Amino acid sequence: MSSNIRPRDDPLEGDLPYAEGEQIEEDEEEEDDAVNLGAYEDEIYESESPSESGTESLTWISWFCSLPGHEYFAEVGEDFIEDDFNLTGLNALVPFYKEALEMILDVEPPEEDSLKIPDVSIVESSAELLYGLIHQRYILTRHGMQQMIDKYEAGHFGYCPRVFCHSHPVLPCGRSDLPGLDTVKLFCPNCIDNYSPPSSRFHGPEQLGKRVPYTRTYTPKIYGFKVSEHAKTGPRMKWMRMRPTSLDQLDRL
Structure with missing residues (x-):
């Protein structure tokens, strides 16, 4: 009977005996692997956070230009908007001018100023109006014209519907510099005529002005x-x- 009983500390067949210190080292290595795995998972979560915060860092100008029906707008640089000389006279045309400008530049207004506003939608409409007026002036500058030229050469604004123009690119324009008086039109430099946009989403009040297509007409x-x-x-x-x-x-x- 006693010969068939194996001592508790004896190794099994095929196993090698190990010292007590070696068992402790293996346990510590397993704990280190678990810690490293947890740190690796934390790195994965941290690497995912910038992509999630990318949408949160979208500026108001980029968001506004990406809306359906706003494809004709160019993204105005904030340095142009921050120059008070470029905004001369616009405060008399836009209600809640200060609040609208802060919304465009993503500036948090003070709490006492936010309490004076009856509805945020009023400031949003004022910001859209103000950006349209700023956009009229920006596209007359060198950087603004370059953006419009790139869009024009890429056919971003569409093509002339006239048959004999052979799909000549067009430019968006308005028939008045004051917003809300007319809808946006498409100007063809080949036949020198204006056309209505094919999509109804561009039939809203125009805010592009009338000066760009006619700056240098052949x-x-x-x-x-x-x-x-x-x-x-x-x-x-x-x-x-x-x-x-x-x-x-x-x-x-």
Whole structure:
């Protein structure tokens, strides 16, 4: 009976006996591996946090330009907005001008000023109006024109619907420098005519101004004389858009 009983401290068959110190070292290594694994998991969570905070760091200007129907806007630099000279006279056109400017620049207003505002939506509409007026001035600068040129050359604004323009790129513009008087139009430099945007989401009040497309318009001339706009070779062939009301008018065309 006693010969079949194995002592408690005897190793099993095929196992090697080890000292008590070696067992302690193996336990410590397992604990270190567990600690390293936990630190690795913490690094994973930390690496995911910047991507989550990327959406939180989106500026108001980038958010506003990314909205549907605002694709025609260029992103105005904050250094341009922070220059008071570039905003001369706009405080008389925009209600809650100070609060709207702080919203555009992502500046937290003081608590006493926020209590004076009856509704945040009023400041949001004022910020949209103010940004549109600032945008009119910004796209006349070198950096603003470069942004519009890049969009224009890439066909970002669309193409002329006229057949003989052969998909010539167009530029967004307005027929007034005052916002809200008309809807945005698309100007074709080839036929020198304005068109309505194809999508209804661009039919809101225009805030782009009327000066950019007409800053340097080519005027065709022959021996120094301007070509008539009513000529068939002129840039604006209105006769193609007019339907004759009688046979006599059809014969004259």
